[in-house]
Structure formats: C-alpha cells, structure tokens
Amino acid sequence: MTTVIAATGVGTATASRAGVEIRLENLRRRYGAVTALDGLSLTLAPGELVALLGPSGCGKTTALRLLAGLEEADGGRVVIGGHDVTGLPANKRDTGMVFQAYSLFPHMTAWENVAFGLQMRKIGAADRRRRAVETLELVGLAGFANRYAHQMSGGQQQRVALARALAIRPKVLLLDEPLSALDAKVRVRLRDEIRRVQLEVGITTMFVTHDQEEALAIADRVGVMQSGRLEQIGPPTAIYGRPATPFVAEFVGLTNRLAGVVRGGSVEVRGTRIPLVQPDVPDGPAVALIRPEAVTLTSGADTSTGPLVGTVIATAFLGATSRVTVDLGDVRVLAQLATSDAASAPAGTRVQLTLRADPVLIARETSGATPA
Amino acid sequence: MSRNRRLKLQIFRVAVFLVLGAFFLVPIGAMFEFSTRGVTEEAPRTLNAWLTIAQTPDLVAAIFASLALAVLTSLGMLLLLVPTMIWVRLRLPHLSRVIEFLCLLPLTIPAIVLVAGLAPIYLWMNLNISDSILTLAFVYLILVLPYAYRALYTGLAAIDVKTLAEAARSLGANWGTVMLRVIVPNMSVAILNACLLSVAVVLGEFTIANLLNYVNLQVAIALLGRANATVSIAVAVASLMFAFILLVILSFFGRPRTRVEPEPGIPFPGLTAGGPR
Numbered sequence: 001m002t003t004v005i006a007a008t009g010v011g012t013a014t015a016s017r018a019g020v021e022i023r024l025e026n027l028r029r030r031y032g033a034v035t036a037l038d039g040l041s042l043t044l045a046p047g048e049l050v051a052l053l054g055p056s057g058c059g060k061t062t063a064l065r066l067l068a069g070l071e072e073a074d075g076g077r078v079v080i081g082g083h084d085v086t087g088l089p090a091n092k093r094d095t096g097m098v099f100q101a102y103s104l105f106p107h108m109t110a111w112e113n114v115a116f117g118l119q120m121r122k123i124g125a126a127d128r129r130r131r132a133v134e135t136l137e138l139v140g141l142a143g144f145a146n147r148y149a150h151q152m153s154g155g156q157q158q159r160v161a162l163a164r165a166l167a168i169r170p171k172v173l174l175l176d177e178p179l180s181a182l183d184a185k186v187r188v189r190l191r192d193e194i195r196r197v198q199l200e201v202g203i204t205t206m207f208v209t210h211d212q213e214e215a216l217a218i219a220d221r222v223g224v225m226q227s228g229r230l231e232q233i234g235p236p237t238a239i240y241g242r243p244a245t246p247f248v249a250e251f252v253g254l255t256n257r258l259a260g261v262v263r264g265g266s267v268e269v270r271g272t273r274i275p276l277v278q279p280d281v282p283d284g285p286a287v288a289l290i291r292p293e294a295v296t297l298t299s300g301a302d303t304s305t306g307p308l309v310g311t312v313i314a315t316a317f318l319g320a321t322s323r324v325t326v327d328l329g330d331v332r333v334l335a336q337l338a339t340s341d342a343a344s345a346p347a348g349t350r351v352q353l354t355l356r357a358d359p360v361l362i363a364r365e366t367s368g369a370t371p372a
Numbered sequence: 373m374s375r376n377r378r379l380k381l382q383i384f385r386v387a388v389f390l391v392l393g394a395f396f397l398v399p400i401g402a403m404f405e406f407s408t409r410g411v412t413e414e415a416p417r418t419l420n421a422w423l424t425i426a427q428t429p430d431l432v433a434a435i436f437a438s439l440a441l442a443v444l445t446s447l448g449m450l451l452l453l454v455p456t457m458i459w460v461r462l463r464l465p466h467l468s469r470v471i472e473f474l475c476l477l478p479l480t481i482p483a484i485v486l487v488a489g490l491a492p493i494y495l496w497m498n499l500n501i502s503d504s505i506l507t508l509a510f511v512y513l514i515l516v517l518p519y520a521y522r523a524l525y526t527g528l529a530a531i532d533v534k535t536l537a538e539a540a541r542s543l544g545a546n547w548g549t550v551m552l553r554v555i556v557p558n559m560s561v562a563i564l565n566a567c568l569l570s571v572a573v574v575l576g577e578f579t580i581a582n583l584l585n586y587v588n589l590q591v592a593i594a595l596l597g598r599a600n601a602t603v604s605i606a607v608a609v610a611s612l613m614f615a616f617i618l619l620v621i622l623s624f625f626g627r628p629r630t631r632v633e634p635e636p637g638i639p640f641p642g643l644t645a646g647g648p649r
C-alpha cells in the first residue's frame with residue numbers, strides 16, 4: 001500500500017505517471033424505492049481502464065458519481081490510492097470527470113476551461129496557461145486554445161473536456177458515456193484517442209458505457225452490471241468468449257436461444273451434444289445460449305430433412321463477415337460466417353446447420369422452450 | 373423563399389416598426405412639446421421648465437432618492453434571489469414550486485393592501501431605526517420579486533446548471549466559486565434583465581411611497597404637477613428618457629461578448645499530432 005501512495009506523488013508534465021489503485025467496497029445507494037446500487041464491489045488496478053457495461057438503469061452512472069463524490073453512498077466505502085475518501089466532498093477528491101452532456105463552461109475559451117481546475121489548485125497564471133496548452137496538445141487540439149465551446153464540434157468539445165479533466169492530474173479519470181452524443185465515425189476515432197491518451201498518462205480510469213463494442217474495444221477489463229450489481233468482470237475476451245451467466249451472454253453479443261434437454265452434464269440441442277459451462281445444471285428441458293459464430297452451414301447435398309435443416313431467409317452484410325438468418329420451421333437461428341461462405345447461400349437456399357461443440361450456457365428460465 | 377415574399381415581409385416589419393414607434397413617440401413628443409411652451413400662446417419656445425428642474429431642490433432630492441432606491445433594490449434582489457435560485461435548482465429541486473409561489477405572490481397583492489400591512493412596521497421603524505426614504509428599499513424588494521424571479525428563471529433554464537456545477541465541483545471548486553465563476557457569468561443577460569425590470573419598477577413606483585409619506589420621484593412629479601405643470605411634465609419626459617437610455621445601455625452590455633472568428637478548420641486536426649512523446 002505504501003508504494004501505491006508514494007507513486008501518486010510522482011509525475012511531471014510530460015512523463016507518464018503510475019496510476020493508483022481504486023477500490024469500491026460494497027457500495028449501496030437507494031433512490032426512494034429504487035435500488036440503484038446493491039452492494040457493488042470493484043477494484044481497479046493502478047493504471048487500469050475498466051469499462052462498466054450494462055443496460056439502462058443498472059446503476060453505472062450512480063457508481064461513477066459515488067466514486068466522484070457527486071452523490072453520497074448509503075453504505076460502503078470508496079478508497080482511492082489507499083485513502084478512504086467516502087466522506088470527502090467532490091471538490092476534495094481529486095477525480096477528473098468527463099460527462100455525457102457537453103459540459104464546457106460556455107463563457108471560457110478552451111484553454112481557460114482546461115486551466116480552471118489548475119486555478120482552483122492555486123497554480124500561477126503562467127504555469128496554468130502552459131499546462132493548459134500542453135494538455136490541449138495531448139488531446140490533439142493544439143490550435144484550438146482560443147475557441148469557445150460553441151465554435152467547436154461535439155467531438156472537439158469532448159476532447160477539451162478530457163483535457164480539462166486530465167490537466168489537474170487527478171488520481172482517477174471518470175468517463176460517463178462521453179461518446180454517446182457523437183456520430184458513429186467520430187465515436188470510434190475518439191474512443192481510440194481516449195485509450196491512447198489514457199495509456200500515455202497511465203491514469204486509472206473508469207469508463208461507463210452501454211455500448212458493448214465500445215467497452216470490449218477500449219478496456220483492460222469489462223465489468224457487466226445488472227440491477228445494481230456486478231454480474232461479471234474480466235478481460236474483454238473472457239466476457240465475450242466465456243460469459244459466466246446467461247445475462248452476460250445475452251447482453252454482450254448476439255445469442256441464439258435454442259431449446260434442448262440437459263442430461264448428465266451436457267445438453268442435447270437438435271441432435272447435437274454440447275458441453276455445459278455451468279456445473280450442476282439439473283437434468284431436464286432447458287434453453288441453450290449459442291453464439292452465431294458457433295453455427296456453421298453447408299448447402300447442397302443432404303439438405304432434405306433433419307432437425308438442423310432450414311431455409312436462408314436473410315443475409316446481413318457486416319464487412320468481412322455476414323450474418324445469415326436461417327428458418328428451421330419452429331425457430332430462427334443466426335449464423336455468423338465469413339462473407340465468402342455466406343455468398344454461397346443466398347436467401348431461399350436450403351441449408352444444413354452444424355453447431356460447434358463449444359461449451360454453452362443454459363438460461364435459467366425455460367418457459368416457452370419446446371424440447372426438440 | 374421567393375423575393376416577392378421576402379419583400380412583403382420586409383414591408384410588414386417596417387410598418388409594424390413605424391406604428392409601434394409612433395405609438396410610443398407621439399405621447400412623449402406631445403409631452404416634450406408641452407414642456408417647452410411659453411407662458412402665453414404667442415410666447416416663444418423656451419427650455420425654462422427644464423432648467424427649473426435643477427433649481428428645485430426638493431425635486432433633485434427626490435430624483436437622487438429614487439435612483440439610490442433603484443440601486444439598493446437591485447442589489448438586494450440579486451443578493452437574495454441569485455444564490456437562492458441556484459441553490460434550489462442544484463440541491464433542493466423539490467422546493468422550486470414553493471419559491472416560485474412566494475416570489476410571484478406580490479403580483480396578486482394590491483399595493484394598498486401591502487401598505488395597510490406595512491404602515492405599522494414603518495411607523496415603528498421611523499421611530500426606532502431610521503426615517504430615511506431609503507428604507508423603502510425593503511418594500512420595493514418585495515415588489516420587484518415577481519419580475520426579477522421570472523427573468524432569472526429564464527436565464528437559469530437556458531443553461532445546464534447541474535452539469536456545469538458538477539464539472540466545476542470535480543475540478544476542485546467550492547460552492548461559492550461554482551456560483552460566482554461558473555453559473556453567474558452564464559446568466560449575465562438574465563441578471564441584467566432582472567436589474568432593468570427592478571429599476572423600472574422602482575423609478576415608476578408611486579402608490580406605496582405616497583401612502584407611507586415619502587417623496588420619491590413619482591410623488592415629487594405629482595406634487596409639482598399641481599404647482600407647475602410644465603416642469604412636472606419635463607421631469608416625466610426626463611425620467612422616461614432615462615429609463616430608455618438605461619434600456620439601451622443594458623441591452624448593449626447584455627450582448628454576448630465579441631468572440632474570435634472561428635478559423636476554418638479540419639474537423640479533427642492532429643489526430644496524431646498529440647502523439648507519443
């Protein structure tokens with residue numbers, strides 16, 4: 001712990017600094033009858049970028065605001081770099097925050113905005129200006145120092161907001177859906193830019209989003225939240241490839257819900273035996289969650305009958321891959337294939353599907369599922 | 373839009389401007405004409421009435437009293453309303469209805485009723501604290517509340533107070549700094565409007581001052597009107613002109629300050645310019 005505290009003192013204007021550890025311990029917050037956070041615990045390693053992902057209303061913003069001190073917790077602790085800051089007001093916490101809404105001070109130019117936090121820290125005028133301009137350079141806005149918010153695009157405003165948050169050299173960087181007001185192309189560019197700057201500065205960062213692609217692309221670890229709790233946290237590949245719960249599987253990426261029967265630690269779906277991720281699933285009818293990538297198809301040959309024979313009804317071109325919808329009569333299945341493979345099966349083609357034997361999750365509720 | 377239509381719109385605008393201009397200027401012109409009349413029908417035009425203003429000490433005193441009241445009331449209004457309204461918006465949103473009700477209440481109470489309630493207080497105040505006309509500022513503060521509240525409310529509604537305040541807080545600003553350095557500068561137009569309305573209300577107030585036996589500008593004009601009609605009209609014109617000039621000055625200051633011309637820019641220069649160092 002002492003080493004962590006010592007590390008916070010390090011850092012000059014340009015050298016990258018070691019971040020500090022952030023711990024959220026059993027945070028609780030209620031708004032009247034709504035439980036926004038229901039015992040959230042999460043530790044961010046120094047310099048790590050954790051993305052919080054989850055459906056609307058699951059408590060992501062609340063978690064961030066508790067960390068920033070903009071909201072008070074009903075219970076639990078917030079520890080930044082070994083210091084318990086639970087009782088500190090927002091202006092004493094040393095957090096840099098970028099908001100979803102455009103939040104630049106309209107009456108100040110870009111550099112004045114960036115310098116505001118430095119002025120609050122009683123840094124002299126000359127230093128202030130120099131550091132503000134430096135930080136604007138860091139986010140690629142060197143020539144924009146004298147512009148007002150209304151003279152910049154949304155993406156530029158969010159960069160200035162990022163510079164403003166970074167200029168005070170905070171212990172934590174908090175980003176609450178900073179890209180959601182921007183159009184898709186700018187979003188991707190600025191996302192990569194945020195990651196570059198974050199790595200360069202080495203600051204511990206929490207990034208809230210409800211866009212799974214954004215979370216998977218930018219984060220060291222992704223935390224998936226549901227109803228005020230952390231459902232799973234892990235590296236993007238693990239979250240996507242080995243979801244721990246059906247909720248995570250269905251929230252991150254697309255899944256096919258196929259009815260099957262569990263027997264002795266595996267599930268039989270339409271004649272194919274597939275191992276299970278979860279241990280101890282009771283035998284009986286169940287719903288298996290199968291990724292479109294685990295479905296392949298062959299056309300021609302023996303496509304007359306069978307539990308996995310169907311007709312292609314649509315193909316969505318995604319670039320290198322395509323997503324094909326196949327109607328099996330009682331259910332529709334999505335398959336994600338290389339575009340060249342999908343081209344051989346245009347709409348109307350009879351195809352035979354194959355389910356890869358990757359371990360699958362079983363959804364808890366089996367209602368509506370008809371065993372094959 | 374066709375040229376024809378634009379022309380029609382232009383004509384319409386000019387016509388409205390002229391009609392409204394005449395509506396305001398004709399009575400003022402007539403007053404000015406009256407104030408420059410000589411003693412008899414044939415006597416030449418004279419500015420005697422205007423010159424007399426400065427030589428009527430009671431009148432000058434009343435003018436200064438009213439101006440001082442206008443300033444005091446505006447200051448009091450700002451000190452009372454601006455922090456309260458910002459605070460309610462940020463921290464106590466459930467109280468906003470109550471504040472609105474309280475601020476708009478004076479509109480519904482006739483001045484006479486107000487005076488009936490206030491007379492004993494002023495009697496006591498005259499005896500025990502001060503009988504200065506400036507004590508009227510307390511009543512005037514109540515009178516201007518509805519107008520000032522509305523003006524400030526519009527200004528606050530136009531900015532994202534919550535996000536701006538939270539951004540400033542997380543950058544290390546205390547609440548005082550949040551208000552003075554972040555919120556107030558962004559509602560300067562609303563603040564000027566509130567001041568202007570307050571000044572206008574105070575300079576035009578007659579009933580309360582008269583009933584409480586104070587001589588403010590309007591009371592002085594009325595008193596003078598019985599003794600010397602031309603002078604009283606001259607003062608009335610002067611006070612109208614004063615309000616008008618004030619309006620022009622305030623609207624000039626209220627304009628957003630001139631800003632740097634945006635450079636024609638590539639939307640994202642320097643995507644790589646910040647590069648590794």
Ligand SMILES: Nc1ncnc2c1ncn2[C@@H]1O[C@H](COP(=O)(O)OP(=O)(O)OP(=O)(O)O)[C@@H](O)[C@H]1O
Pocket residue numbers: 031034035036054055056057058059060061062063210
């Ligand atoms: N100030 C508040 N007053 C009352 N309820 C609130 C308040 N803030 C949040 N909530 C409730 O708490 C829950 C969590 O809200 P939160 O803003 O953290 O969700 P979120 O995950 O950020 O959602 P989104 O993706 O829509 O931003 C929601 O049900 C919300 O309605």
Ligand SMILES: [Mg+2]
Pocket residue numbers: 060061062
């Ligand atoms: Mg949110």
